[in-house]
Amino acid sequence: MNFLAHQALSGNHPEIQIGNFIADFLRGEKPRHLPEMVRKGIEFHRSIDAFTDQHPVILDSKKMLQPVFGKYSPVLIDLYLDHFLGKHWNRYHDSELHPFTELVFKNFHDYFHLLPSRAKSVLPYMVWENWLFHYQFDEGMQKAMKGLGRRAKFENYFESKGVLFLQQHRTELEAAFLQFYPDVLQLKF
Numbered sequence: 001m002n003f004l005a006h007q008a009l010s011g012n013h014p015e016i017q018i019g020n021f022i023a024d025f026l027r028g029e030k031p032r033h034l035p036e037m038v039r040k041g042i043e044f045h046r047s048i049d050a051f052t053d054q055h056p057v058i059l060d061s062k063k064m065l066q067p068v069f070g071k072y073s074p075v076l077i078d079l080y081l082d083h084f085l086g087k088h089w090n091r092y093h094d095s096e097l098h099p100f101t102e103l104v105f106k107n108f109h110d111y112f113h114l115l116p117s118r119a120k121s122v123l124p125y126m127v128w129e130n131w132l133f134h135y136q137f138d139e140g141m142q143k144a145m146k147g148l149g150r151r152a153k154f155e156n157y158f159e160s161k162g163v164l165f166l167q168q169h170r171t172e173l174e175a176a177f178l179q180f181y182p183d184v185l186q187l188k189f
Contacts (some may be wrong), residue, residue, distance in 0.1 A: 001052050002082040002185070004132045006045055007104045008093060009187065014107040016041040016189050018114055020048075025119040034114060044189035051187060052081075057180045061173065068161055072154075076162055079135070079144055083166065084177035087137025101132040111128060138163055 001009075003021070010017040019034070019041015026042065034042075058077060063173045065073035089097040106113070115123065125147075126132070134140025145162035152158065166173065169188055 001048055001136070003126070004043065004101075004135055004182075005085050005181075006010050006048060006086065007132065007159060008100075008183065009048060010041065010044070011189065012103070013041075013189075014050070014111065016037045016044060017104060019043075020045045021108065022114070022116055025116045025122075030183040036179065037115060038111075040189055044187075048184065048187060051184060052078075052180075055180055055183065056165040063178045064169065064172065065165065068165060071077045072152075072158075075148065076158070076165070079141065079162070080166060080173050080179070081177055082132075082135040083141050084174055086183065087141075088110075088134070088178070088181075089136070092185065094155050097136070098133055103132055104132060105130075138167070141166060 004159075006020040006023075007017055010020045015035055015037035019038040021041075022038075023042045023045035053074065061077050061080075062073045065076055069076050085092070086097060089100075093100070108123055108127075112120065112123075129143065131140070131144065135144065141161075142163045145158040148162075149156050149158035
């Protein structure tokens with residue numbers, strides 16, 4: 001799961017959202033100086049990732065991406081899941097997507113002092129381009145793939161093949177999302 005799904009699963013709890021956001025920026029550690037609910041959000045993020053990584057539908061999807069993206073297939077799956085969550089947001093969540101993303105960004109601003117430096121450096125771009133809202137569009141995915149490819153420290157095909165693969169396999173990937181997401185919604189922090 002990528003940023004949007006992690007926030008959607010955080011139950012509109014600001015400190016859980018913060019922990020769920022910063023977990024990817026921490027290298028295994030769970031800083032003790034953080035409030036208890038932020039630490040709980042970090043744990044929840046990791047349990048979501050573990051659940052996702054072991055889900056049969058996701059494992060099958062990774063196999064489909066493997067010939068093109070190799071060991072980086074899970075990274076693409078995470079982005080594709082956010083893409084389909086954005087497209088099907090109203091099926092699973094009561095609020096509209098745009099106001100939800102605005103509230104998430106407000107919470108990130110309110111808790112900015114708790115963010116690790118790498119998260120602080122990413123956040124302005126995330127807010128400015130409203131990644132969470134734009135994942136639902138192919139153009140938003142193209143920008144996400146470009147940014148991901150640029151930040152990667154390895155040769156990759158994210159920008160050149162990421163959206164093309166999504167377009168070519170939309171039916172299978174969307175079906176996988178629709179089968180998987182109700183299962184992950186059952187997780188609680």
